[in-house]
Amino acid sequence: MKAIVLDRGTKEKIVYTDVELPELGEDEVKIQLKAAALNHRDEWARQGLYPNLKDGIVMGSDGAGIVVEVGGKISSSWIGKEVIINPANNWGTDEKAQSKEFHIIGIPTNGTLAEFIHVKGDRIHKKPAFLSWYEAAALPLGGLTAYRALLVQGGLLPGQKVLVTGFGGGVAQFAAQFAIAIGAEVYVSSSSNEKINAAISLGAKSGFNYSEKNWTDKALEKTGGFDLVIDSAMGDTVNNLIHVLKPGGRLVFYGATRGNPQEINARKVFWNQIHIIGSTMGSDKNFEDMLSFISTYRIKPLVDQVFSLKDCVNAFDRMKAGMQLGKIVIKIS
Incomplete structure (x- = not known):
C-alpha cells in the first residue's frame, strides 16, 4: 500500500x-x-x-x-x-x-x-x-483534546466568558465551536485579523490580536475578565493570560508550543485564586461523549x-x- x-x-x-x-x-x-x-x-x-x-x-x-x-x-x-x-x-x-x-x-x-x-x-x-x-x-484528535480541555478540565458553563487563544488551529477551532454551542460568551485571540473575523462569523463575540502590545488591556476593558482561558502556547505569554482572568478563573493548557515560561506571576495566581490546569487528549469516555456532543449540536x-x-x-x-x-x-x- x-x-x-x-x-x-x-x-x-x-x-x-x-x-x-x-x-x-x-x-x-x-x-x-x-x-x-x-x-x-x-x-x-x-x-x-x-x-x-x-x-x-x-x-x-x-x-x-x-x-x-x-x-x-x-x-x-x-x-x-x-x-x-x-x-x-x-x-x-x-x-x-x-x-x-x-x-x-x-x-x-x-x-x-x-x-x-x-x-x-x-x-x-x-x-x-x-x-x-x-x-x-x-x-478525532483535535475534537477529543478540545472537549476535555474545555468541558472536563475547564468545566465551562453556559453564560461564562471564555478566551480561546490561537484560533485557526484544529483544537482551538473545536474549543471555540463547542463553547459557542453551549451558550458561553466566546472570545478568541490570533495574530491574524482574518482568523478573528472567521471566529466571529461562527458566533464568537469578539477577538484580540495578540501581536498588539496592549491587547490584554483591550480584553479587560471589553469583558471585565474571563472565567476560563484555553491555551496551547504557554511560554512567556502565560502572564498575559493570568492577567485577563477573573479572580477564581481557570487557565487550561493542552500544549506548550512556546516552551516553559521564564517566570510566572505567582503573587497574582495565589491572590486571585487562579487555577492552572493541564490537559492532554482524553479518555475513551471523553471520546464517546465528544461524539455525542457534536452529534447533538451538529458541529462540523x-x-x-x-x-x-x-x-x-x-x-x-x-x-x-x-x-x-x-x-x-x-x-x-
Whole structure:
C-alpha cells in the first residue's frame, strides 16, 4: 500500500512510498482509509521535535474509513461500516489522567497517512452520518483534546466568558465551536485579523490580536475578565493570560508550543485564586461523549484545504507556515 512515512535521512524528512501491513491481529480491524488529517505533532515529528521517533513509521493520527476485514475476536458485523478512529491508546482506568502506557497512533505506531491501517477493535466508532469523509477525518484528535480541555478540565458553563487563544488551529477551532454551542460568551485571540473575523462569523463575540502590545488591556476593558482561558502556547505569554482572568478563573493548557515560561506571576495566581490546569487528549469516555456532543449540536469541523496523499509535503509545509484556518485534510481514496 502507499503511505507517508518518516524518513529523517531525506530532504523533506517524509516520503511517499510503499509499505506492507503486518498480519491482522485477532483483536484488530483493517480499515480502508478515505481521508486523514494533519496535527501539529506530525510536523513536529518531521522537524525531529517529538519523542520516540522512528524512521519508517507511517505518520498521521486522524482518520476515517471503511472496515474491510476483522480479526477473529471482532464481530463481522463491522465489515462495510463507515468509521472514525479514536487515536488515543491505553488511557487506562483513571479518568483523571492517562496511564504510563498511553500513546497516540502515528508515533510511535503506524498511523493514518496510508491507504489502510490496522487498529484495535475498540478504537473504532461509527462515523456520524452528517459529517463528510473530510469532516470526519478532521475530528478525532483535535475534537477529543478540545472537549476535555474545555468541558472536563475547564468545566465551562453556559453564560461564562471564555478566551480561546490561537484560533485557526484544529483544537482551538473545536474549543471555540463547542463553547459557542453551549451558550458561553466566546472570545478568541490570533495574530491574524482574518482568523478573528472567521471566529466571529461562527458566533464568537469578539477577538484580540495578540501581536498588539496592549491587547490584554483591550480584553479587560471589553469583558471585565474571563472565567476560563484555553491555551496551547504557554511560554512567556502565560502572564498575559493570568492577567485577563477573573479572580477564581481557570487557565487550561493542552500544549506548550512556546516552551516553559521564564517566570510566572505567582503573587497574582495565589491572590486571585487562579487555577492552572493541564490537559492532554482524553479518555475513551471523553471520546464517546465528544461524539455525542457534536452529534447533538451538529458541529462540523472547519476544513482548511484538502491535499492528495502524494502531495503531503505541501500539506505539511502549509501547517509549518501556520497558514491554515481549520484542519488540513488528506484525501486517501
